[in-house]
Amino acid sequence: MSTRQRFSLLLPLSGFLLVFFVAPLVWLLSLAVREAEVPRALPRTLAVLQTWQPGQALPPKVFPDLAQDLVEARAASTLADAARRLNYEVGGVRSSLMRAAREVGSAVPDTVFGAEFFNAVDPALASPEFFAAVQRARGPVSSYYLLAAFDLARNAKGEIERVSEANRIYIDVLMRTLGISLSVTLLCLLLGFPVAMLLTQVTAKTADWLMILVLLPFWTSLLVRTAAWVVVLQREGMVNTLLMHLGVISEPLTLIYNRTGVLIAMTHVLLPFMILPLYGVLKGIPPHYMRAATSLGAPPVVAFFRVYLPMAAPAIMAGSLMVFILAMGYYITPALVGGGSDQMLSYFVATYTTDTGNWGLASALGLMMLVTTLALYAVAHKLSGGRALSMG
Amino acid sequence: MKKQVWATVAGAVALACLSSQAMAQSRDLNIVSWGGAYQDGQKEVFFKPFNATGIKLTDEAWDGGLGVLRTKIKGGNSTWDVVQVEADELEVGCDEGLYEKLDVNKIGGAARYLPGTVHACGVGAIIYNLVLAYDGDKLKAAPNGWTDFFDTKKIAGKRSIRNGAKWNLEVALIADGVSAKDVYKVLRTPEGVERAFKKLDTIKGDLVFWKSGAQPPQMLAAGDVVMTTAYNGRITAANEKDKKNFKMVWKDTPYTMDSWVIMKGTPLKANAEKLVEFLGRPENQAKLPKYVRYGVTAVAATPLIDKSLMGELPTNPEIHKQAFAEDVKFWIDNGDKLAERWTKWAGTK
Numbered sequence: 001m002s003t004r005q006r007f008s009l010l011l012p013l014s015g016f017l018l019v020f021f022v023a024p025l026v027w028l029l030s031l032a033v034r035e036a037e038v039p040r041a042l043p044r045t046l047a048v049l050q051t052w053q054p055g056q057a058l059p060p061k062v063f064p065d066l067a068q069d070l071v072e073a074r075a076a077s078t079l080a081d082a083a084r085r086l087n088y089e090v091g092g093v094r095s096s097l098m099r100a101a102r103e104v105g106s107a108v109p110d111t112v113f114g115a116e117f118f119n120a121v122d123p124a125l126a127s128p129e130f131f132a133a134v135q136r137a138r139g140p141v142s143s144y145y146l147l148a149a150f151d152l153a154r155n156a157k158g159e160i161e162r163v164s165e166a167n168r169i170y171i172d173v174l175m176r177t178l179g180i181s182l183s184v185t186l187l188c189l190l191l192g193f194p195v196a197m198l199l200t201q202v203t204a205k206t207a208d209w210l211m212i213l214v215l216l217p218f219w220t221s222l223l224v225r226t227a228a229w230v231v232v233l234q235r236e237g238m239v240n241t242l243l244m245h246l247g248v249i250s251e252p253l254t255l256i257y258n259r260t261g262v263l264i265a266m267t268h269v270l271l272p273f274m275i276l277p278l279y280g281v282l283k284g285i286p287p288h289y290m291r292a293a294t295s296l297g298a299p300p301v302v303a304f305f306r307v308y309l310p311m312a313a314p315a316i317m318a319g320s321l322m323v324f325i326l327a328m329g330y331y332i333t334p335a336l337v338g339g340g341s342d343q344m345l346s347y348f349v350a351t352y353t354t355d356t357g358n359w360g361l362a363s364a365l366g367l368m369m370l371v372t373t374l375a376l377y378a379v380a381h382k383l384s385g386g387r388a389l390s391m392g
Numbered sequence: 393m394k395k396q397v398w399a400t401v402a403g404a405v406a407l408a409c410l411s412s413q414a415m416a417q418s419r420d421l422n423i424v425s426w427g428g429a430y431q432d433g434q435k436e437v438f439f440k441p442f443n444a445t446g447i448k449l450t451d452e453a454w455d456g457g458l459g460v461l462r463t464k465i466k467g468g469n470s471t472w473d474v475v476q477v478e479a480d481e482l483e484v485g486c487d488e489g490l491y492e493k494l495d496v497n498k499i500g501g502a503a504r505y506l507p508g509t510v511h512a513c514g515v516g517a518i519i520y521n522l523v524l525a526y527d528g529d530k531l532k533a534a535p536n537g538w539t540d541f542f543d544t545k546k547i548a549g550k551r552s553i554r555n556g557a558k559w560n561l562e563v564a565l566i567a568d569g570v571s572a573k574d575v576y577k578v579l580r581t582p583e584g585v586e587r588a589f590k591k592l593d594t595i596k597g598d599l600v601f602w603k604s605g606a607q608p609p610q611m612l613a614a615g616d617v618v619m620t621t622a623y624n625g626r627i628t629a630a631n632e633k634d635k636k637n638f639k640m641v642w643k644d645t646p647y648t649m650d651s652w653v654i655m656k657g658t659p660l661k662a663n664a665e666k667l668v669e670f671l672g673r674p675e676n677q678a679k680l681p682k683y684v685r686y687g688v689t690a691v692a693a694t695p696l697i698d699k700s701l702m703g704e705l706p707t708n709p710e711i712h713k714q715a716f717a718e719d720v721k722f723w724i725d726n727g728d729k730l731a732e733r734w735t736k737w738a739g740t741k
Contacts, residue, residue, distance in 0.1 A: 077489035084484075092580075092725045098487055166589075167732045172739065235616055257600070340555055340601050340738035348735075356728060357459035 029370075032146055032363035035139035041073035041082035042066065045131075046138045054132040054156050060114065062131065067113035070101035088358070089133040089144070089153070096122035132156045145364035170348070174368065177344040180262060180334070181327035187267040188274040188323045189316065196278035196315075200285075211279075218272035226333045229265040230256060233337070261337035269333060270326055274319040281315030317384045321377065328373055345369050420448040421663045424475040426650075427453030428606065429629050433683025442670050447663050455604075458484055465490045465656055472655050473664045474671075476517050479720040480727070482651045486513035491653040492661060499669040500690075506707075509689040514651035515672060518680070519687035521647040521706045521715055522559050525622040527612050528637040537643045538567035541619055542591060544598050549618035552611050555601035557734040558723055559621070559646050561588040562716075572644045572716040579722065585730070589737060601738065612638055628685040628704050640704065642711050648718040649689070681705055687712075 039046060044065035052059060073079035079101055087094035100121045104113060111117070118125040136142060136154060147153055151168040152160050162168065195214070199207050217225060232238045233255040240252040255261055285308065293303035331346035345365055352362035423439065425431045431453055443449050452472070454460060458481050464470040477485065485491055491513040496502045502510050509516030524541055526534075531547070540546055542564070553560050562575045568591045570578050578584035592599075600617055602608050608622035609630035622640075630636045652671055654664045670676065677688035678696035687707030688694075694707060702708045706715070 080484065080487035080489070083487075087725060088728060091729050094725050095721045096725075166736055167729065169732055169736045169739070172736075176739075234614070236614055335603075340735075341740065343735075343739070352459075354457040354459040356731075357457075357462050358728070359459075 028359075029363055029367050031359045032149075032367050033141040033143065034360070035085075035137050035142045035144070037078070037081040037085040038134060038137040039139040041076075041078040042069040042134060044069050045134060049131060049135045049138070052131070052135070054128060054135070054158060058115070058128060058131060063115055063118060063126075064113045066118070067100075067104045070097065071105050074098075074101040074105065084357075085137055085360075086130070086133055088148075088361075089136070090124060090130050093122070093124050093130060096125055100125060129156045132158070145360040146367070148361055149364035149368045170345075170365065170368070173343070173345055173348060174372065176342075177328060177369070178372070180259075180266070180342070180344060181324050181330075183263055184266045184270060184327045185274075185320050185324045187263065188271050189320055191267065192271055192274035192278055192319065193312075193316070196275050196282050199275075199279050200282045201287075214272055214275050217268070218276075222269060222332065225269055226265055226336050229261065229268070229337055233261055233264065256337050257339045259338070259342050262334045262342045265333050265337045266327060266330060270323045273322045273326060277319040277322060278312070278315045281318075282312055285311050314384065317380060321380055325373055325377070328369060419471060420450045421660050421667060422450050422452060422471055422473050423667065424452045424454050424472050426455070426476060429633075430625065430684045430686075433680060436683065437679040438671055438676055441676070442667060445666075445670070447666065449667065456481065461485055461490050461655075462488070470655055470658070473658045473660050474667055475653055475655060476650050477514065477653050478650055479648050479718065480724050482511055482514045482653060483720055484724055485653065486511065490656055492656055492658070492664075494654065494668075495665070498665045500672050504672060504674070504691065505689050506691055509649060509651075511651060514653040515668060516689035517650045517652050517671070519647060519649045519689065519706050521624045521642065521645045521711075522554075522621050523624045523627065523645050524619060524641040525608060525612060525627045525638055526619045526641075527615075528639040530615070531618055534639065535619060535641060537641055538563045542567040542595050544595055547618060550598050550600050550616060551595065552600040552602050552608060552617045552620040554621060555603055555738060557730040558727070559718070560592065560734075561585065561730070562646055562718075563621070563644075564588040564591040566644050567591055575716065576719040576722050579726075585733070589733070592737070609634075609636070609638065612636075624704065624706060625684040625686045643714045645715050646718045647706055647712075647715045648720075 045062060048059055048062045048065050052062075070079060073082065079097065083094045083097040086097065100118060103121060104117075107113075115126045124130055136144065136158070144154070147160060148163075149170050151163050151171050153163050155161055195210075199210055199214075202210065230237075234240075235252045235254070235256075237255075239255060240249075243249045244252065255264070289307055289311070290303055293307045294300065298306065328344075329346050330344055331350055334342050334344050335347055345368070349362045349365050349369075352358040352365070425434055431451065435451065439449055439451050454475070456478055461475070461477070461481065462485075464472055482491075494511070494513055494515060496510055496515075499515055505515060509519075524535065524537065533547075535541060535547060541551060561579060565575050565578055565584065565588050566572055568587060579588065600611065602611065602620070605623045605626050608620040609626050611617045612620055612622075613630065613634065613636060624640060624642075627638045627640055631638050652668050654661060654668065658664055672690055674690040674692035674696060677690045677693040680686065680688055681697050681701045685701065685704045685706075687705055688697075697705070704711075706712065
């Protein structure tokens with residue numbers, strides 16, 4: 001077989017990946033910088049604003065042109081999208097714009113659509129702040145959504161500044177996402193390592209049985225497992241009832257709808273992703289290395305840390321990376337067992353795509369998550385001497 | 393070999409297109425509502441009888457979200473025909489052209505419906521309130537309204553509210569002394585928003601949040617909270633199904649309306665209109681409150697409703713006059729910013 005023939009066998013897969021993965025991903029991420037709504041709906045207004053600088057007086061011609069744009073955009077059903085986009089920056093203009101479009105459409109002939117007309121509909125529509133926002137959204141690309149994902153925005157002068165204290169959320173959420181993912185990874189490692197080690201040391205038959213115990217939850221639907229934790233952890237749930245019965249506690253513990261619940265449920269869900277790669281590598285460590293170390297005088301603890309652990313390091317790295325990356329994207333588990341302060345980045349991505357339809361911000365947050373994950377991955381790759389990729 | 397692959401791919405794609413097209417033409421009419429006990433009631437009252445008229449009808453459930461509807465329309469080939477949407481989804485979706493414009497004469501004429509329930513793109517389905525609810529067995533002294541809800545000295549214990557700015561800011565202002573009719577005027581000023589969050593701050597330590605409408609009655613039943621905000625229909629349902637003694641305070645509660653819309657470009661528009669007309673018939677609507685205590689929109693339906701059900705019906709004039717209407721426009725304009733603010737507020741201790 002020639003190289004060409006061999007590569008041609010990969011064609012279906014690469015084609016599939018290109019069409020169904022790479023292309024949609026790039027397209028979706030490009031939404032984070034694209035500005036299509038306003039240029040589509042308000043072309044004339046933008047043309048007039050081309051030479052205008054924030055701080056100067058508004059060209060009077062901008063108002064009649066805006067009026068004409070509004071009528072045409074309304075007829076073409078492109079106005080609502082543009083109004084929504086502008087409303088992100090100038091709160092309240094969404095319905096004012098729709099109202100202005102209706103009023104322009106039903107105005108008596110010879111009405112002068114000047115600043116006074118728009119001022120009467122809503123003073124915001126005649127303000128320089130509004131037109132500055134229109135200008136910033138002129139497209140074809142802008143940094144609005146990316147800035148928003150980092151709690152930044154441009155002011156009327158076009159300078160970047162932080163948004164008001166009360167609206168700064170995404171950096172916090174990113175830190176929270178990283179924090180939860182890291183905690184879950186450590187918990188998984190702490191719980192999973194002994195299990196993986198045990199699996200390598202028992203007889204093959206026992207190992208099979210233990211493996212089934214690991215795999216059974218792995219094969220169960222994520223949603224079922226999460227819902228089961230709700231039953232177990234709730235105020236009058238199994239854990240609290242048992243502990244109260246045994247007299248360990250007198251008041252039910254708050255185990256769910258907070259960080260505790262998220263950590264418990266996510267650790268359980270992700271545990272197999274730690275145990276399986278660990279087991280794969282630990283299995284390959286010959287037991288006589290440890291025996292040799294002991295026979296040369298190393299106490300078990302020293303032998304473990306100086307002989308066993310270095311050989312297990314690539315597996316620990318691989319398992320931890322796997323769990324960490326999966327945890328970063330978790331959405332449904334924190335949504336079901338977490339409280340208001342435990343929601344992770346994907347929760348906001350989901351809210352913006354399905355609820356409010358703010359695809360720009362959803363893509364920007366997705367990009368933020370992707371870049372963070374890739375950066376952390378690169379660091380791990382570097383630290384492990386290029387072995388982070390290997391799975392055993 | 394390459395050619396063969398492409399031929400197969402092309403064949404498969406063509407087949408998929410053809411079959412989906414055939415499906416669109418031959419499929420049944422599809423209605424989408426909000427699931428749970430509510431949709432079970434709708435099935436008995438509307439969907440099954442409509443099926444009997446000879447037009448096959450299937451039903452599905454959703455959790456709302458304009459993004460979902462937008463994807464349905466932009467993706468093309470949507471299998472949703474008639475959908476029950478919330479007030480803001482009606483307004484914004486209509487502006488965006490997601491729904492067919494409604495010819496009111498085809499759905500029974502404007503005079504059939506209560507004033508304010510007919511929209512260019514939809515017609516009212518149900519009217520419901522967000523009430524203050526508590527367990528009558530556990531809390532002997534009835535709270536007098538939102539003032540007591542925010543008074544942790546008078547009534548100690550946790551309270552739960554919906555996790556979101558909508559309706560919570562309104563009731564916070566009312567508890568702070570703003571009259572219900574001025575709530576949105578105050579909320580439209582930055583100071584008003586500050587004031588609402590400040591008031592919420594005073595009980596923040598005692599707050600629990602709910603997401604889905606099924607949660608508040610569960611939280612009351614489990615003793616997790618002493619008071620909660622809740623959709624009125626859910627409270628009545630818990631009383632009837634689980635023999636609870638939950639009570640509701642109606643004074644100064646916001647009410648809102650869900651509407652039926654016909655999705656843009658449906659190939660079954662004529663049947664969809666017939667369905668919406670059927671859903672609006674007074675004799676059909678009058679049967680709904682027996683299953684869920686939500687107000688209905690046909691004028692002639694109210695006299696037909698069993699008098700024993702009127703006590704907890706949002707359209708009961710005695711109740712209606714104590715309530716205030718949700719300002720949809722306010723939330724459409726300010727929802728995004730306030731949602732961010734709410735997330736920040738709810739996420740910090």
